[in-house]
Every structure is written in C-alpha cells, then in structure tokens.
Amino acid sequence: MHLSQRITTLNGGGSDGWGVFYRARQMIAEGTAVTELTIGEHDIRTHPSILAAMDRAATGGHTGYAMVPGIAALRDTVAARIHARTGVPTTRDNILITPGGQAALFAAHMAVCDPGDTALFIDPYYATYPGTIRAAGARPRAIVTRAADAFLPRPEALAQAAPGATSLLINSPNNPTGVVYDRATLAHVAQTCRDHDLWLISDEVYDTQVWEGEHLSPRALPGLADRTLVIGSMSKSHAMTGSRCGWIAGPPEAIERLIDLATNTTYGVPGFVQDAAVFALTAGDELEAEIAAPFRRRRQLAHAILARQSCVGLIPSQGAMYLMLDIRATGLDGEGFATALLETHHIAVMPGESFGSAAAGHIRVAMTIEDDAFAAALSRLCTFAADLAALNTQVAQ
C-alpha cells in the first residue's frame, strides 16, 4: 500500500550518523560492556518526591482525560515560572501543555508554517529538527555555523537565509554543542526576525543547565513576545524524560489555535503526570540545581582532563549535558573516530555528523555516566586521539 510522501521522506535520506549508536546498542545486546556517552538522558531516575506526587495523583483518581490545554494548575505554574525568570508578563493563556518538548516542536511548526514554507534552523542541530519541520509540511533550511565561532550563527548568515522564510528555530543552551547564546547573538536573531517578519521558535529545554553566564530567553527581547513560541520541557530540568511533559509559551491567539491542534492530535497529557510536574516546579530551585549538579561536576572534570592534553579541542560551551570535541587532529572525521573508539575501547560517542554538516570532524560526548567512569572514559578517549594524531603526523611526514 502507498505510504504518504510526507512520512516516507521525513528522514531526508542519506547517512544520518547514527550508525555508531546502533552498533553500540548491538554490542551491548551481544554481551559486550560498552561505555555509552551518547544519549541525552540523566543517569539518575526521576526524583522519589516527584514520583510520590505522581503516585498520589494517580491513586487519587487523576487518571481520566485531562483538560486538553493542560490542567489550570500546571499552566499557571509554568506561566509564573516564565514570568519570574524572564520578566515577560505570562498567564495560562500563553501556555499549552504538551507531551514533551518534541511534540511542542512539531506543534509550533504546524502553527506557523503553511505547507511548503521554509523553516530555518541552525546547524549543528538537535537530530530531530529537519524531520520535525518536514513532518509539519514545511521545508527545512539550515543556517550553517562554524566551529571557529563556537557554532553561534553569524548576523550575515542569518540575514542571508531569512528572505522568504517563515520561521527560525534556535536552541540555547544548545544540543549538541553546549553553547549558550549570548546577548549579542540573540539581539541579531531578534533583529532578523523583526526585519524579515519571521516567527522565532526558541527551544529552551536545557534552561536549567547553565554552567557559566546566564540563560536569556529571546521572548523577553523588544518586539519578540508576539512572534516567539518558546519550547519548554520537564525532561531535562527534572529528569522526567519518560513522563512526556512539556509546553509551548506564546501569544494567546497562537495558543488558542494550538489547543485546536492538540484536540485533534495528542488530546492532552496524563493528569497524574501534570500533577507531578506542578509538584516538581514548585519544589524550589534547589531540586533543579540538584538534578543539574552531576553535569556541572563532570564538566569541571572534563576541563581538567582536557587541559592536560593538546590533541582534542573543546568547543567553549557554557551549558547542557554535552561536550563538543574537535578531533580533527587525528586525521579522522567524527564518524571514523567514533567508530574506531567504539571498536577499540568500547566507548560510544556521537559523531558530530549526526548533528549536521557544521559539526563534521567533531564528536559529541554526553556527560551522562557516573563521575569516575566518565573521567576514565574521557581520559582514554584523549589518549586514543593522541595516538591517532601521532600516527597521522607520521603518515603526513
């Protein structure tokens, strides 16, 4: 039977750089111990106090259909949090609760793009971005950044890509690079959106993982609140990846239409999950800091290890649970290096190529295993890279 063009072309074709990840999973299934530094998921589980809140809600009967836009308590809590953190007046009318940030990304593009419209995104990018845009019927167009610019988009690249586009998707703190967009970059992003009448879709799911500087939400910039849809999630801030709870914050007219979309697609998020999210978001900043702490620690460990060698370069990053490492001195590309590391040392990392062309020659390391094992794996990775680089230099001579 015929399957739609939309669904059969979602992945865009070609190698997506995820071969190393699947090879690692296959090795594990066959009994090999593999150190996985691949997926962006905490090594801790959801906090027992959040689970207890979820249990209370579920056993208390909150298991029926929940209100499609989200329960009032969660919409209010998310609105208050955004208002307090950004200064932008925000009420429940600005908020739609979604089954995670991924569903929010899809819904946001559905809300602003007509079929065939051009939707911009920044390369390197979170792996689902182009497929999400295609799923919404739009055409993805990448704005390629450079390692030398810490993968921040240049103003001229933004201005060049913008004419004729409908939306621009940015992500700060960034997956895969860990870079946090500075005020100047966000000002250029805002200017581009105003100049070219673009919607801005701002993926802020890592907003609690900032190790240096501060997270700035572009919705707070002049003239942006009416043209910005912010993507938020409980996944990373509260280690609730499996609970599937996130949100879109935006202008009430857009949220109203997005509620129509939710009615006809997801039909809401389980009530007991939303109750647990209210509990988690009102539990105070300490809980968020506790959940983020392991990544902060491991980043320090990584800095110390990387400072002792000169072969692997670190992209200066300020947030999120990842490190982007430049391994070009080895003479290999990201995929070649990641494959060799997996086969030789049973350490799995993501090739930069999995996140677009801009990150070729790099690898992404997720800081998602316990500290000692993380430090040991990173040290081994550096030694391996140094050996390869020495070989590479000999061959070149």
Ligand SMILES: Cc1ncc(COP(=O)(O)O)c(C=O)c1O
């Ligand atoms: C940048 C970014 N956006 C969105 C998501 C989606 O997260 P979730 O659907 O779990 O909220 C992820 C998950 O890894 C991500 O890295």
